[in-house]
Structures are given as structure tokens and as C-alpha cells.
Amino acid sequence: MNVHIVYAHHEPTSFTSAMKNLAVQVLSSQGHIVSVSDLWGQGFSATAQKWDFITTSGGHFNYMLEQKHAAKLDLAFSPDIIAEIQKVKESELVLLVSPIWWFSVPAILKGWFDRVLAMGVAWDSGKIYEKGSFRGKQAMLIMAAGGPAEYYQENGRHKATPVQILHPINHGTLAFCGFDVHEPYVALNVLGAGNDGRAQMLKDLQYRLENLTKSPNWLVKY
Amino acid sequence: MNVHIVYAHHEPTSFTSAMKNLAVQVLSSQGHIVSVSDLWGQGFSATAQKWDFITTSGGHFNYMLEQKHAAKLDLAFSPDIIAEIQKVKESELVLLVSPIWWFSVPAILKGWFDRVLAMGVAWDSGKIYEKGSFRGKQAMLIMAAGGPAEYYQENGRHKATPVQILHPINHGTLAFCGFDVHEPYVALNVLGAGNDGRAQMLKDLQYRLENLTKSPNWLVKY
Numbered sequence: 001m002n003v004h005i006v007y008a009h010h011e012p013t014s015f016t017s018a019m020k021n022l023a024v025q026v027l028s029s030q031g032h033i034v035s036v037s038d039l040w041g042q043g044f045s046a047t048a049q050k051w052d053f054i055t056t057s058g059g060h061f062n063y064m065l066e067q068k069h070a071a072k073l074d075l076a077f078s079p080d081i082i083a084e085i086q087k088v089k090e091s092e093l094v095l096l097v098s099p100i101w102w103f104s105v106p107a108i109l110k111g112w113f114d115r116v117l118a119m120g121v122a123w124d125s126g127k128i129y130e131k132g133s134f135r136g137k138q139a140m141l142i143m144a145a146g147g148p149a150e151y152y153q154e155n156g157r158h159k160a161t162p163v164q165i166l167h168p169i170n171h172g173t174l175a176f177c178g179f180d181v182h183e184p185y186v187a188l189n190v191l192g193a194g195n196d197g198r199a200q201m202l203k204d205l206q207y208r209l210e211n212l213t214k215s216p217n218w219l220v221k222y
Numbered sequence: 223m224n225v226h227i228v229y230a231h232h233e234p235t236s237f238t239s240a241m242k243n244l245a246v247q248v249l250s251s252q253g254h255i256v257s258v259s260d261l262w263g264q265g266f267s268a269t270a271q272k273w274d275f276i277t278t279s280g281g282h283f284n285y286m287l288e289q290k291h292a293a294k295l296d297l298a299f300s301p302d303i304i305a306e307i308q309k310v311k312e313s314e315l316v317l318l319v320s321p322i323w324w325f326s327v328p329a330i331l332k333g334w335f336d337r338v339l340a341m342g343v344a345w346d347s348g349k350i351y352e353k354g355s356f357r358g359k360q361a362m363l364i365m366a367a368g369g370p371a372e373y374y375q376e377n378g379r380h381k382a383t384p385v386q387i388l389h390p391i392n393h394g395t396l397a398f399c400g401f402d403v404h405e406p407y408v409a410l411n412v413l414g415a416g417n418d419g420r421a422q423m424l425k426d427l428q429y430r431l432e433n434l435t436k437s438p439n440w441l442v443k444y
Contacts, residue, residue, distance in 0.1 A: 010271070010272070010285070011282070046269050046333060047268050047329055047330045047333075048328060048329070049232070050232070060236075061233045062233070064368070101335075102332070102390065102394060103389070103390030103391075103393075103394030103395065104326055104394075105332075106269075106332075106336055107268040107270070107330070107332040107336050108268070108269045110329040111269075113324045113329075114328055117324070146286070157351060158393070158394060160393070160394075165389070165394065167325070167386070168325030168326050168390065169324075169325075171382070172324060172382075172387065191284075
């Protein structure tokens, strides 16, 4: 398989970086071709701008409709967006490796959703969910969070499980574009877990990654 | 009251801009003091970076812990972050006016959460939810979304109501920092609603805004 990893952390010694390195290692050793977009490392721009398009339609500026316009003009996007679109198009599996900040991804990865998963490219009018443009591809979130595990329950302090917290991404973003979405791997309480705890988390993630293509465990099917 | 509006849209002729202008007009006419952060207009940086801090603690770089370090050093953040922190501190009500992109806010506003709602400023160890640093302040989301209203139901295509979709922001971000959170105003199907539909949405929003301080209608109390 072609596997593309979108990695969002600024610190090479972080636990998120360790999860990304493990994913590269496990999937490469299985013979997959693995590429990585290091969003912080490559200075990926998070903010949707008019100059994301080579030309604009000339009407009232609506970012989504300009995406559709650019897609029709043989991908008339800025080069950084085209590069990311091509990587996703060439992939059969996309892994998003990131911390959880404010019950979501850091802005730099949210900006990757906003700018790369463009109307006319990843989805279109009438082409969402089971008709999304990326149907047949797989995606999976691999994330690290702070805070004790007992907070992440419907009757806990966060009033939601990790899967509920990630619904806007797993369902509203990835499944919306047609991806088959794997159950996310979420490491909780990473700061508090200690070295032994973090080592065990990486072992658990390794097991998930080693068996990802053998026995896919979808979160959702649409 | 001091009211601060955080506004996230690039287009002055957008419906989101119209909602922001209406909020300024209604609340100003009631005698409140209203300020606006126009995130696109002021070129607000979405991405958390090491140079967000005047000095760093020197240890392993963890953005959250560096926030706590900077907060202790009398707000040793970059000037753009300090300016936003001051506006929130001086406010009794914060309105976030934004489109819904990918079941969330655009990256530029997510970056405002990441960078401004800093550990040591908006919350701290043991100071979350009812003990969050911004307790006593109010907050409210005012948002515009595409897609028909029937999608936004638990048994609809999005498998979630607007309030469920916004849980990561209303609960996991705003209530987490101690804000009392108003029921959000969400205009659905804005593109498809037509001029009459959009005019009615602005009337509905005007009613919400005019009665906001008279009969507060909290979404959640913690």
C-alpha cells in the first residue's frame, strides 16, 4: 500500500513524534511505501487565503466555491496545496498523527483539512460520505492527549468519550470525504503516564499498526 | 458590559460578516462597549510556535507547559497573544463569530484557542470548568453553516445536532476555561436559504442578541 502520514507536532522528542516514527517503521517494515508531511517542519500555512488560488472566479469570494472553481481548472491551487492533494490521491491509507488540543487537532492540522480537503477534490455537491471522492481509501487518527482517562467518559468531566470528541474529524471530515475510518488510537494522560506507561502505549500502538491491514477494524462504514 | 467579538471571516460581504456587524450594532445600541478582533483582517497567526514566548523554560519543548511558564513571567508571550489575552480579560462577554468548516471553526480561530487560551492564563492544573480562570465571564458561538438542516440530527447524515458537533468548543474549550456558555446561534443552509431566508436568520439572531443580557439562556452550567 501507499501510506501517507500527516504529522503535526513541532518537537522531535515529543511522544507524538515517537508515535509517528513508530508508524513509519512498522509500516515500512511490512513493505508499504510510506511518505510523511511534517506540517510544522515544512512550515505549512494553516490559514485559508485568497492566494491559495491561481485565479479566482471573480464573484463574491466564498472559499469553498473557489475551491470548486480551482478544481475544475486542473487544480489551480497554490503549490503547497497541490502537493498535499497529490499525496492523498496517491495513498490508500492516510494516518493523521497529532496531539489533541482543545478536543480537536492543532490549528496547523485543521488548516490542512480546510485547504487540502477541497470542494471539487475531496467531495462535491452530492458527493459526500459513501459518494465522497476519497472512497476506497482508509484513514486513521493517532493522537496523544493530556488529562486522566476517567475524564473522557459521557459521565466524566469532559462529558464525552474520545470517539465522541473526535466525531467532527472521523465522521464530519474523513468519512464525509469518503474515507473508511479506522477506530482512532488515542493515548490518554501522556504526561502523567510515566516512562513505563508511555512505553506500553507505544506497544499498544505497534500492535494496532501491525494488524491494521490484516484485520481492519472500522469505526464506521457508510 | 464589555463585549469582545472574535470574528473569523475573510470576506466583508459574507453572511458571517453580516452577523458580526449586527452583533456590534445591537450590543452597542444597548450601551455595551464592544471591541472586535478581526482575525483575518489583522493577519492573526494560527500556528503555535516557539517564538510565541519571550523566553522558554529551557526544557523539553511542550507548548502547554511553556504557556504556563510564560504566564508566570508576567505574560511573557508575543505581543499579538498578549493583546488578545487582555481583550478577553477585560470582557464580560465574548462572542465568537465564524463559519462552521469541517464541523468546527476555521483554523485561524482554532489557532486563537491554541495560542490565546493559554495554560496559566485561561486555565491551570486543577483550575478547569467551574474553577476555570474565566469563570464569571460569558461566551457564545454565532456560526454559519452549509448543508440542509435535516443533516444536522442524530439520525441525519451528520449523525449529530449542531450542539453535539460544537461540544468540543462549547464544553471542551469555553466551559473548560470557566465561561458560562450560551446556547449557540447556528444559521444552517446559509447558501441555499435565499435572500428571504438569510434575512429571517438575521432577525432571529437580532432577537437572541437583544435578549442576551436580559434572559440568559445557558447551554450548560458547571
